Amino acid sequence: MLRLNFDWLISGNDSPEIQQTMGEFGLRAGGINLTENENIWSQKIHDTVLVSAYPIAMWMASSWWRLLFEPLPAKGIKPSVDWRMAHELTAANQGFIWPRVIFASDTESIQMWSTPSNAADKQSVRYINSLDFPVSVNFLEFDQIAETFIESVISRLKATSVDDTSLSNLWEEVKEERSDICATNYRRCEAELGFDPDECPEIIMKAALDLADRMGSKTLSELAPTCGKDSMNATPLSLITDLINSRSGLRGTPDILIDCSFEQESSKIPWQRAKEAAIRVRQSIDIGEEPITNNTLCDLLGLQESEYEDWNPPKGQHISVAFPSDSNGLYFHPRKRYPTAKRFELARLLGDYLLYGSKGTSWLASTDLRTSRQKYQRAFAAEFLCPIISLQAYLDNDYSESAIEEASEHFNVSSQTVESILVNNNLISSSYLEAGLPY
DSSP: OEEEEEEEOOOSSSOHHHHTTEEEEEEEETTEETTOEEETTTTEEESSEEEEHHHHHHHHHHTHHHHHHOOOOOTTOOOOHHHHHHHBGGGGOTTOOOOEEEEEEOSSEEEEEEEOOOGGGOOSEEEOOOOSSOEEEEHHHHHHHHHHHHHHHHHHHHHTTOOSOHHHHHHHHHHHHHTOHHHHHHHHHHHHTTOOTTTSOHHHHHHHHHHHHHHOHHHHHHHGGGSSTTSSSSSTTHHHHHHHHHOOSEEEOOOOOOOOGGGGOTTSOHHHHHHHHHHHHHHHTTOTTSOOOHHHHHHHHTOOHHHHHHOOOOTTOOOEEEEEOTTSSEEEEOOOOSHHHHHHHHHHHHHHHHHTGGGTSOOEEEOSOOSHHHHHHHHHHHHHHSOHHHHHHHHTTOOSHHHHHHHHHHHTSOHHHHHHHHHHTTSSOOSSOOOSOOO
16 A cells, blocks of 8 residues: 655755755655656656655654654644644655655544645756545555655665664663663654644643543544644643533433444444444334434433533534543533534434443544544435435435435434445545545
């Protein structure tokens, strides 16, 4: 899925680190050659590009924790310059022209996006290819590929008597931290909050690690990026602590016991696992192909429908959480206001409860991020509220705009949800699939 190649070729008279690591660089993802380029001077097409491997290795090592653990910002939020420096290959810079490639974690895999060079830039090298859709690289596979590449650059430098470089010293630090579970967890938390190593104030890190102990590290991993360095709140994590300290929310005691652990098979992508879980839940409550009512949703989560209907979230709340109450239940803090969005949100929290909260190992968290857990929630809610079999029967091969609108009213979900289900099941093409870059 991801191939990164370098053929060494000493060139130029730059610093020893640059000169001794020059070579032909090749990068392929999803079967696409992202380094195929047109050299403006020679007017020829090349599969690889002559650059130095040192800048890429240095960029990977310095961005290591954020590359592996920091997700994309939510849709509609433009990433900061700081985020882009840690996730865009062009940040390797040092005078070389790099392909426009973006890397971001979804906690299970590393997602990649790429576009061709902008013709208006008038650069000497113009990259030709792009990724039409994001390419997913297994988390451990990416870790191994990046590690192998960095160490090959260090070995090359040692073989040419270039020792004690900034790269070798930095990589030794990273390796020490990777071998220590406590140090790894600390660095991961920093990255999820949007900070480079040792940049996060100690008081914020202490608060984050305390929250991880209370809510589970997996849930903090979902919330930290939305409430971290680049959040709209006054201080990182303040929204989470304010919700917890309010001791308010909708009290609920979920009343459903279904083992969905089998859906956690890593060989399946989030939407596949979610679909299987949603089908099992519908079967367990014997709902057939009928639309889910608000009353059924509330019953499954142990909520009072009247309280749910009257719930008005605080202004500026951009996360949904549920945490333990004093009476063996949960305090739910939904954030949606529009009726169909509120239903979808509750269904997402139900899916989250089945995988995390039902075993008492984690609090519930629903956000606008594009992590695997949030992808799972969205897919679960879509299949639970609007099963593909029921939707196909209702539409009867009519996929027109008006038919989709009628189906959305029948199942009480948004038109975008119906369209998304049809796209995911290859019944229609999409007008909004994420092509090119994600921002």
